Amino acid sequence: MEQRTLGPDGPRVSRVALGTMTFGQEADEQASHAILDTYLTAGGTLVDTADVYSDGESERIIGRWLGKNATARDQIVLATKGRFPITDQPGPGLSRDYLRRALDASLYRLGVDHIDIYQAHGPDPRVPLDEFALFAEEAQAAGKVTHVGLSNFPGWQTSLAHALCRQHGARPPVSLQPQYSLLVREPEWEIMPAAEALGMGTMVWGPLGAGWLTGKYRRDERPPAGSRLGDDPNRGLEALDRRGTERTWRIVDTLLRLAGEAGVPPAQVALAWVLQRPGVTSALVGARTPQQLTTSLPVADLRLDPALVAQLEEVSAPQTPDYPYRFVEEISAMR
Template identity: 45%
Template sequence: MPAKNLEIMPLRPIGRSGPLVSRFGLGTMTFGSETSEDEAHRQLDLFTAAGGTLIDTADVYGAGASEEIIGRWAAQRTGGYDDLILATKARFAPPPNSAGASWRGLRIALEASLLRLRAEAIDIYFIHGWDQKTSIDETLSTLADFVAEGNIHHVAWSNLSGWQLQKIVSHARAHRLPVPVALQPQYNLLDRTIEIEVLPCCAEEGIGLTPWSPLGGGWLTGKYSPDERPTGATRLGEDPDRGVEAYDRRNTDRTWRILLELREVAAELVRQPGHVALAWLADRPCVSAPLLGARTVAQLSDNLAAANFVLPAEHTERLTRASAPGLPAYPYGFLRDWSELDIWRTLGTENQE
């Protein structure tokens, strides 16, 4: 395992009230599906050797296999999870007839996750998405019970719109229930949609971001081209229609303009495009720890080379300008022009559509 010459990651807080975590987290969606247990354990060893502390999983990853793999690794490790921040998610996996974010669904999900992970408690417990069939009060009250019981330490959410996040925060504050310390959205140079409403809400409420897909499903490594569909042993090579990073969905003029600027910046800095993309994201407003998701130790090792890489301000501005999604003229452009909230100007959303 390439454990020597590792750059030890700095720590930073998650939002205003969350724990300290490493600059990058380890995403484990591939464990038990695309990544074998032995390879997953080597990734965990490498990540922690580089000073990584945030390990992120979910009960649906590999139908529970990801949690089980992490649990067996922790059981063999001196100190177990003592020096780590363990995060998992619930919402989609409970048995039939059990609503995802209901009292019953979350109780079943949490007990199962604790068993698979061989953990006494979850440091950050994410609700994996909005549940329109369950009231926010029921979900938050259930999470408050988990905190009181010592089974979880912090509450968080994934994949929300701006109004959903604000509704959760407002209800939590009004009823003295746990306020989310983190949000886990998709966020990268190719998809900055959260900057319209979600990110400003996080800035206003002191919520940290742990973005997934920081490299856009591999697009920001520069390995794809506009005139050749991907093939071979890559995510899009095996499934070009895969999710939000599907080849036909992202094969656009805007994508190639961003990638051209990314390659030029990387060449000037003598770095790989992926390192530059990770560094840009890691230092965006509210971002606490982008999640590195890799199939192999070699891929993870490559990404960890950006552990302490900070983009010069000039290059950050170039990438921000090149990837600016723009704001619809109304109401967002109008509101930005009149807003006293500096976050919109910091985000570089000046180009309106």
């Protein structure tokens, strides 16, 4: 599988990364270990988790897998995140004190002595970002963290965190992890350009729109049993009433038509589109079974026809707000 570097100083990672939010929830330990085995065998190298996934169980499952596979730790880039509340970890947020405890707890659950990429899982308006920078310097100096990254940060906070890490003597973040897909293109306005300007890599999450871009959901039909929305139609960002807009259905209908014409599964087309976008280093995919994962892995080598790409970009283009984005485009064109 093709490998790329996360930023100029970050690790080499595979184009398709393994997201493990399903571990301990939709995938039990046996299935999770089989998914990890399948991913490693296929040449995948970036395994991403978070302490909040299944209240720490995702990390524990990965830790037990690493314990059974003597060489696996040296073959993967291990990334996790801290910020949100989990059982027996009071005071969640981005304070230095909390992140110290959260990191040590993640190291214990994973059964490792260091994390390759430790990420702030989201902004914390109650705490100055200096706290994260000071934590990063301390964790790197102690050898507990090789690199730091950011997840779900807006562009301005990404830039600020990068500058503060340098100011406080920490190696700056090598990666940004935003949501990005045919359904969610707003990161193109500022988040992705900020990462590119700072030399950061991106490992984007949700490239399949939490299942919306796989073809499993259809207009005027109930979500199928066993799917995310079949199990819980009000689930988070992908909730049926929240995401099931006319724009979404136009994108899904176009994707299904173009994928059918190309003879490629719609999920592969949607994922390949993300991987071909400027600034995308790696895309996170999750799975409930090894078989589900194997449908995503060939995408690392799939190249879409430019005419197909143009149609997808046209139908998925988000409505640009008048100010500041359209205004900036207009004055940028003035001579």
